[in-house]
Structure formats: structure tokens, C-alpha cells
Amino acid sequence: MPSAFYDNWTTQLRKGLLELAILNTLGDAALYGYEIVRRLGDVDGLVITEGTIYPILSRLKNENYVETYIEESPEGPPRKYYRLTPRGREELRRMNQHWERLHEAIGHVRKERGR
Amino acid sequence: MIELSDSARQRFDDYLHRLRRTLRGNQADDVEQSVREHVEIALAGIPAPVGAEHLGVVLERLGPPERWLPEEELPIWRRVMTRIANGPDDWRVAYLSFGLFLLTLLLLPLGIGILLLVPAYLVGRAFVELLSERGEPIGARRWLVYPPIAALLFLLFSGFLIGPVVPLLGWGIGEGGFHRLWNPAMDRIRVNAGLTAASIGLWWILYSVVLTILFRPIRFAFAPLLDRLRRRHLWLLSLAGAISLGVGAALLYL
Numbered sequence: 001m002p003s004a005f006y007d008n009w010t011t012q013l014r015k016g017l018l019e020l021a022i023l024n025t026l027g028d029a030a031l032y033g034y035e036i037v038r039r040l041g042d043v044d045g046l047v048i049t050e051g052t053i054y055p056i057l058s059r060l061k062n063e064n065y066v067e068t069y070i071e072e073s074p075e076g077p078p079r080k081y082y083r084l085t086p087r088g089r090e091e092l093r094r095m096n097q098h099w100e101r102l103h104e105a106i107g108h109v110r111k112e113r114g115r
Numbered sequence: 116m117i118e119l120s121d122s123a124r125q126r127f128d129d130y131l132h133r134l135r136r137t138l139r140g141n142q143a144d145d146v147e148q149s150v151r152e153h154v155e156i157a158l159a160g161i162p163a164p165v166g167a168e169h170l171g172v173v174l175e176r177l178g179p180p181e182r183w184l185p186e187e188e189l190p191i192w193r194r195v196m197t198r199i200a201n202g203p204d205d206w207r208v209a210y211l212s213f214g215l216f217l218l219t220l221l222l223l224p225l226g227i228g229i230l231l232l233v234p235a236y237l238v239g240r241a242f243v244e245l246l247s248e249r250g251e252p253i254g255a256r257r258w259l260v261y262p263p264i265a266a267l268l269f270l271l272f273s274g275f276l277i278g279p280v281v282p283l284l285g286w287g288i289g290e291g292g293f294h295r296l297w298n299p300a301m302d303r304i305r306v307n308a309g310l311t312a313a314s315i316g317l318w319w320i321l322y323s324v325v326l327t328i329l330f331r332p333i334r335f336a337f338a339p340l341l342d343r344l345r346r347r348h349l350w351l352l353s354l355a356g357a358i359s360l361g362v363g364a365a366l367l368y369l
Contacts, residue, residue, distance in 0.1 A: 015185055033149045034156040041176075049178025051150070055138060058145040076159045077116070077152060 014046060019056055020099060021046055023084065023092040026066060030083035033057065057082055065091055117155050118163035123170040127154070134180040150177065206256065212239035213259035216266065232270070235263035243339060261340065268337045280318050284311060297367065305366055313363030319356025323349045 021043070025036055036057070037050045060066045065088030073079050084092065119127060134150060135143045157173045158165050215235035222228030239260040246253050253260065287293035293310040294303050326333060326349050334341045 032152070032156075034153050037153065049176070049182065050153075051177035051180060052183045054146045054149045054153075055142060055183050057149065058142045061145070062142070077155045079156075080149060080152060 010045070015052075018046070018052065019060070020092075020095050022053060022056055022060065023065065023088060023095065026082055026084050026088075027092060030069075030081040032071075032079035032081050034079075036082065060088065064088070116151075117158050117165060119170065120164040120166045123165055123167040126167050126170055126174070130174055130180070137180045137184065153177070208238060208242045208245075209256040209259040212242060212263055216263040219263070219266075232263060232267055236267040239263045240336070240338075247338075264337060264340055268340060275322060276319075277315070280314050283314055287311070287314070309363045309366030311363070312359045312366065316356045316358070316360030316363055319359065320353050321356075323352040323356065326352070 018040075021040055022036060025031065025039055031039070033054060037053050040046055040053065041050060057066065061068060061082070064085055066082045067085050068080050068082055070078050071081055131147055131150070134147055137143075138146055154170070154173055158169060161169050212235055215231050215238060219228045219231040219235055222231065239262075242256075242260055243253065243264070287296075287310055288307050291303075294301075294306050297306045297310060327346055330346055330349070334344055
């Protein structure tokens with residue numbers, strides 16, 4: 001049975017990684033909000049509640065990491081699409097590099113322990 | 116815009132109101148627009164008017180807006196309120212007790228603050244009892260819970276230490292009752308001092324007897340602050356009373 005410590009740790013970890021996940025989702029193509037939510041929701045254990053993604057998208061927009069544009073949809077209302085700005089793309093590259101280093105470092109520590 | 120039933124419309128309006136209360140300014144406008152779009156897409160294909168049960172599923176997945184922002188992005192007062200509203204019970208109750216105690220202090224000048232001390236004490240004391248039942252250490256929460264308990268204990272103990280004697284002293288000294296009653300021929304200051312010391316001394320002895328009789332309920336009411344109190348500690352109050360009574364008698368008879 002998971003402990004309160006474990007629950008808290010995983011929650012904090014997810015919160016910290018959600019921005020990285022959102023930026024990566026936008027790495028290849030522009031997406032509208034609902035689609036971003038759906039894609040991230042499909043990743044097991046990443047999204048705590050779907051609504052948390054929208055304030056993050058709004059903040060990323062204010063910080064000029066993403067930009068938005070409206071596009072009409074044949075099914076339903078016009079959709080607000082998000083795409084990375086050049087600044088966002090550069091920041092994502094740095095964040096991914098940092099994540100790789102972190103991932104390797106933890107892997108290294110775990111290997112050391114296994115010796 | 117998708118057509119909602121009356122109850123669904125009401126629920127959605129409430130939800131958006133909570134969203135706007137949690138987020139502020141441009142961010143609230145932006146996020147509200149996104150949430151409206153999200154809901155419309157999620158409910159597309161459901162026959163109109165869409166009922167509250169369908170909307171409820173979508174809002175459930177979106178989660179409560181109050182939990183969307185990380186705690187560090189909230190102003191301090193909202194962090195405290197969020198902890199009270201959403202935190203685990205064992206912190207919520209502690210914050211509630213401390214919040215009532217702060218209100219007690221803030222409203223003291225208006226004369227109604229003191230009324231809030233009793234609920235602050237009751238919530239704090241119930242919380243201590245709950246933890247005791249669970250066998251859980253109180254830890255840092257003591258700083259939130261002990262102040263109202265300590266404040267009420269101090270007020271009651273110090274109030275009863277002198278309070279009941281004050282009317283007697285008012286009559287005896289203020290209206291000259293001691294001097295008239297005891298011996299009008301004797302020095303007024305000596306009579307007043309002697310009878311004051313004797314009255315206080317007698318009351319302290321009586322007070323310590325009452326406290327000794329009610330020792331267990333009093334210690335329970337102010338646990339854990341009085342956990343180390345023993346009946347013999349109350350003898351000190353009797354001793355102080357006896358000394359005061361002795362000084363009074365000496366002034367009156369020697």
C-alpha cells in the first residue's frame with residue numbers, strides 16, 4: 001500500500017514534469033487544448049487532473065514559450081491551437097537535455113547501489 | 116455554444132465562478148475560454164440539452180479549479196485557506212483552531228474577540244484528543260493548537276486567582292467597609308492591608324481546595340499543557356494563601 005510520503009513524492013514529481021511533457025507534446029505539431037489534455041491523459045500516471053494543464057498553457061503563453069491561434073473546426077466550435085515559439089523550442093531543447101542528464105544521473109546512482 | 120439543461124448550466128456557471136475566483140486577471144480569461152472550449156468538445160455529439168450528469172463527468176475529469184495552481188503560486192492567505200479547505204483533516208483542524216485564535220486577538224479591541232476564544236479552544240482541544248486516540252504525535256502542529264488552549268488556561272487561572280476577591284476589596288477599601296467593620300479606632304492603612312492580605316490568603320486556600328477537588332477534570336480540559344501538574348503542586352497555592360493569611364493576621368493582631 002503506497003505511503004503518504006510516496007504519494008506526496010509522486011505528486012510533486014508529476015507537477016514538476018508536466019510542463020516538460022506539455023512542451024514535448026507540442027514539439028512536433030500545433031495542437032488544441034483538448035487534444036493536449038487527451039494525449040497527456042493517455043500517459044499513465046502523468047496528469048493529476050486534466051484542468052491543471054490549462055493554467056500551465058496560459059503561463060507558457062504569457063512567458064512566450066507557446067503562442068496561440070484560432071482555427072475553425074468542421075466539428076464543433078473554433079479551436080484554440082497552441083504551438084511552440086522559437087523561444088519555447090530553445091527552452092524545450094535545454095529542458096530535455098537537463099532531463100536526460102538527470103535521468104542518467106539517477107541511473108548511475110542506482111547502478112552504483114547495485115554493485 | 117452547446118445547449119445545456121438548466122441544472123447543467125447552473126453547475127457550469129458555478130464551476131466557472133470558482134475558476135475565476137482561483138485564477139486572476141488575464142490568466143482567468145484565458146483559462147476560462149480554454150475550459151469552455153474543452154467542455155464543448157467533450158460534450159459534442161450528446162443530444163441537446165446536455166444534462167448535468169454528462170457535464171459532471173467532464174468537470175470531474177477537469178478537477179476542482181482550486182487545485183490547479185501549485186501552492187507556491189498562491190498568495191499566503193490563500194495558501195492557508197486552501198490548507199484549511201483541502202488539506203488533510205489533521206492539518207485542517209489545526210489551522211482552523213489557530214485561525215479562530217487569531218480572530219480572537221484581532222477582534223479583542225471590539226470586545227467580541229474573547230467570545231471566539233472558546234470555539235478556538237474547543238477545536239484545538241478536540242484535535243489534541245483525536246491525535247491522542249490515534250496515538251499520533253502532534254509534532255509541529257502544536258504551534259497552531261496550543262496557543263488557544265494556553266490562552267484560555269491563563270485567563271481562567273489568573274482571573275480566578277484575584278477576580279472573586281476584587282468586589283470584596285472594592286467594598287472594604289473603596290467604601291471603607293474594612294475599617295468600619297474591624298475597628299474604627301485602629302490605623303486605617305493597617306486594617307486595609309491586613310484584611311486584604313487575609314482575604315486573598317483565605318481565597319487562595321479555598322481556591323486550591325476547589326482545584327484539588329476538580330483536579331482530574333481540569334487537567335483533562337487543559338491537556339496536554341497540564342499533564343505534568345500534580346495535586347501536590349496545588350499545595351503551593353495553599354501555602355501562599357496561608358502565608359498571606361498569616362501576614363494579614365499579624366497586621367491586625369500584633
